[in-house]
Amino acid sequence: MTPVSSHSPHGQSPLRTVQVLGGGNAGSSVHVRSLASGLVARGVRVTVCAPVEADHLYDFSGVGAEHVHVPRSSDPGSVAALRAACMDADLVHAHGLHASFRAVLALSGRRMPLVVTWHDRAYAEGARAHLVRLLERRVVKAASVVLGTTSALVDRARRTGARDARLAAVSLPAAHSAPESEQDDAERRRPKVRAELGATGRPLLIAVGTLERHRGYDVLLDASRAWRRMDPLPLVVIAGEGPLRGELQSRIEAEGLPVRLIGRRDDARELIAAADLALLPSRWEARSVLAQEALHARVPLVATQVGGVPELVGDAAELVPYGDPEALATAVVRLLGDPERRELLRERGVRQAGTWPTEDETVAQVLSVYDELTQARPLI
Structure with a gap:
């Protein structure tokens, strides 16, 4: 232009x-x-x-x-x-x-x-x-x-x-314009990032955002109960800080949930790129940065069908109703067990990201x- x-x-x-x-x-x-x-x-x-x-x-x-x-x-x-x-x-x-x-x-x-x-x-x-x-x-x-x-x-x-x-x-500034050397470096770092998070040999699910009520993390914790019986056990990592940290941490410990709160991070893009799935359980989102980062990084996304999310991602993500932990859990389990579907979403994600300004x-x-x-x- x-x-x-x-x-x-x-x-x-x-x-x-x-x-x-x-x-x-x-x-x-x-x-x-x-x-x-x-x-x-x-x-x-x-x-x-x-x-x-x-x-x-x-x-x-x-x-x-x-x-x-x-x-x-x-x-x-x-x-x-x-x-x-x-x-x-x-x-x-x-x-x-x-x-x-x-x-x-x-x-x-x-x-x-x-x-x-x-x-x-x-x-x-x-x-x-x-x-x-x-x-x-x-x-x-x-x-x-x-x-x-x-x-x-x-x-x-x-x-x-x-x-x-x-x-x-x-x-989304510079999300898709990094030099190939940087992209190669990110790929090399992927095993190290996963090991640092405790996700070696197990699926890694990433969510990023402030720990506030509208982010839907209470629903995510409810959903995480459904995959406690899976082997290997998926790990949910939530990067972000906020007023609900104490409440969420108490639930994780009391219920033995496979979830880690890692606080605010400056390397969110790297965390997302290292994940098997990205999760967006919010009550409302406009032009979600996490959704954009996930599609650019070819990471399959499971998100709530709210706000601007459907317009942003098109058919390049699994969309579920807000506040429905069963639907969220089912979508995650289905994707983890379906490598062909994950690859399809990766391809659609790259195509969808190409339509963004x-x-x-x-x-x-x-x-x-x-x-x-x-x-x-x-x-x-």
């Missing part, structure tokens, strides 16, 4: 954008780094507003963006810091609900285009769920354009009152939205 340029043949000044992050979501942070890199390469001036620890983790400065420390939303100074950072911008692009709400507050009283990307749904229950709906309504009504990473999120934005909501499926296509689409909203920029 021919890159879209932010330079004007009529002497317009370079486009100045501010990317706003809440600092808590890895998927949106990785996307913003990729987006910043592509925009800078096209001559756009990019400022990333995020907590300083996010810049340490994702190195926005390293791809040519300016990083401005803006505290998390719980800090009373975050809106003032964001307002100052946006003073000379042509456009602000906020990622996620809380970052978007702060952007709305920071831009109050100013006529500046605001683009909002919904990477996922905000999860809340009880009274907090009502607050989330109010925040969503305030954000989408203030936004010039809402970009949803799945059709379900676009529909949700429209129902909430967005005047302009569009599908903008984001790419590249980083270049993602940047070009976003930049076309920016150009549409900023056509009256001043001349140099």
